Structure formats: structure tokens, C-alpha cells
Amino acid sequence: MNTQEKWHEMHSQKRHQPRYPSSDLVSFVLKNFKKDDQILDLGCGGGRNVKFLAENDFIAYGVDYSANGIKATQELLDLHKLKAELKIASVDDIPYEDEKFDGVICYGVLYYNPKEVIEKAAKEIYRVLKKGGIAYVVIRSLKDYRYLNNEKISKYEVLIEEKDSSKSAFKENGMKMYFFDKDEVKRVFGDFNIEEINRIETSYKNDSIYDSHYCVVLKK
Template identity: 55%
Template sequence: MNNQEKWTQLHGNSKHQPIYPHDIYIKCVFKNFKKESKILDLGCGAGRHVKFLAENNYITYGCDYSHSGVKHTKELLNQYNLKAQVELANVNELPYENEFFDGILCWGVLYYNNKEVIEKAACEIYRVLKQDGKAFVLTRNLNDYRYKHGVKNNDKYSITIQENNPKRSAYAENGMNMYFFDKEEVKRVFSMFNNIEINTLEIYHENNNICDSDYVILLEK
């Protein structure tokens, strides 16, 4: 089962349909985008961030490669009588015109793809973002425990998740191929942007023995 098939399966399970938006996501949106900005939630999953954008008066778009994720997002919008355009799409082939969005948020999505798809996704984010627009990308870095405990593949940044403890969040990702970043790789992949800001977000578990380590990346066109 590939990553896309796995996520289609997971998004059909209520356990993998989070309700509340990520607090850093909220801060990124409110700090950087005025109301009625046109914003894309790229890789919207089960729809929590699409719902947040729509209920806060942003012109909201969402897309995901998971049929079940798109279905649940639309159901969530209908449940709360909210409006957004949501469709099935891959990160490396976006169905939008050039310079269409004021902002793009891609939250915990890119690392489920291989290097070639990620490179094309970076070009697509740049293409559909307006001049002077901003994109926020959350992705995992080499300090993440999944990287340290996973099975290394041929590429330095690519590993297969190996987690047999059902109490850990990575258990649902067991067997998935995942792409991790260091700062040099972030700068290489997103080199077309005028400005790149990289900040680390870490959460520790089990008496600081397990670390979820991410980069929150700001990209300005």
C-alpha cells in the first residue's frame, strides 16, 4: 500500500480526523493575511484548517489526494454551513491558474512524498502564489525521532517509518516512506523564492526521550 492509499484509508477513520486547528497555523494566518485573502490549504486532509479559514472570512480553497479526506472536508463544511472550494488534487499538479493565491499553507504534507514530487510541488506553490504572496510549509527535520529510528533509504533524507509501539503517533505511519529536511535541503528545494525563513518547532514526549521535530518555513515570492 503506497502513502496515498494509506492516507485514503486513514482519513476514513474518525481517529485521523482532527477537529481543532494547529495553534501555530492560526498564528501564521492571523499575523500574515487580512480577511478575504484568497488562501489555499494544500493537503487539507480531513478539513480542520479549511473549516478554520472559511469560518474566519477568508476566501478558502482546499485540496488533497485522499478521496476520503476531500469527502470528509466537504461534509464538515456542510455541517457548519461554510463555503470553500475543495477538490481532489496532487501537490505536484495543482488545478489553479498562475498567481492565484494570496497565501498557501501546506501543513504536515510534503514529507509524505518523494524528492521528485516535493521538488515539483515547490514549483507549483511558487507558480500559483501571487507576487509578494506568502506560503507556510510545515515539514519534518532530521532531529525528528522517526528519522533517527527509521530505515534509511538510498537518499540521505528518505526513510521508511519503523514504529511498532501503538501508543506513539508514528504507529499509523509505520511502513510509510517519508522525506525529511535539514536547512540546506529546505533552501535548495525552495530556492526560487525571494525570502526563506526557517524556524524549528519541537515537542518532546516520554520524559524527553521522543522528539517530534518540525520546521515551520515561511516562503515569500
């Protein structure tokens, strides 16, 4: 089963459809965008961020390469009588014209792709942003336990083989995953003005393992 098929299956299950957006994303969007700005959630999954955008008076768009993810997003919008434009597409081939969006969100998505796709996705995000537009991209760092505890394919890529079913990485078994240090952030997103590279870390198992993410603010 390839990664797309695995996500298609996972997005059909309610436990893989988180209900609420992350607090850092909420703060970022409300601070940086205004009513009626056009914002794309790239890799929208089960729709939590698209719903948040739509209910806060932004013009919301969602793209995901899982048909079940788009279906779940539409059902969530319908339940709350909200509207957004949704399309099935890959992160490296965004089906919108140049300089369409005031903002792009890509939260916890890119690292499920190989380097070549991530590089194309960065260029696509740049292309569809308006001049002066802002992107908020969340990616995993080399301090994440998935990177530290799994087989390295290359400097930044690992194959997930988690034996502990209580860890969130267990559902990612068999996936190749791409991690970043700051140098790789700067290389991949070199077309942008990189406004900020921040880190969010959450520890588990008595502070023995970490989910570690970079929260990157990019401006065109």
C-alpha cells in the same frame, strides 16, 4: 498499499481527522492575511484548516489527493454552514491557474512524498502564488524521532517501521518519509525568498523522543 491508498483509508476514520488547527498556523494566518484573501490549504486532509480559513472570512480552497479527505472536509464545512472550493489533486499538480492565491498553507504534508514530488510541489506552490504572496510550509527535520530511529534509504528519506503502537509513527508504518535540514530547505525552495525557517519541537516519553518540525515562511 501505496501512500495514497493508505491516506484514503486513514481519512475515512474520525481519529485521523483532527478537529482544530495548530496554534502556530492560526497565529501565522491571522497575522499575515486580510479578509477576503484567497488562501489554499494544500493537502487539506480532514478539513480543520479549511474550516478555520472559511470561518475567519478568508476565501478558502482545499486540495487533497484522498477522496475521503475531501469528503470529510466537505462534511465539516456543511456541518458549520461554511463554504470553500475543494478539489482532489496531488501536491505536485495543483489544479489552479498561475498567480491565483494570496497565500498557500501546506502543513505536515510534503514529507509523505518522494523527493521528485516535493521538488515539483515547491514549483507548483510558487506558480499559483501571486507576486508578493506568502506560503507557510511545515516539514519534519532530521531531529525527528522517525528519522533517527528508522532505516535510512538516502540522506533525507527513511522507511517507517515503528514497533511501539503507542507512538504516532505506528500508523505511518510502511510509508517512506522525507526529512529536511536547513540546507535542503534552501535547495528545495530556492525559487522563493525564504523569509524564516523556525523550528517547533515537542517531546514525549519523559523527553526521550521528539516530534521536530521546520516552519518555513516563503515569499514570491
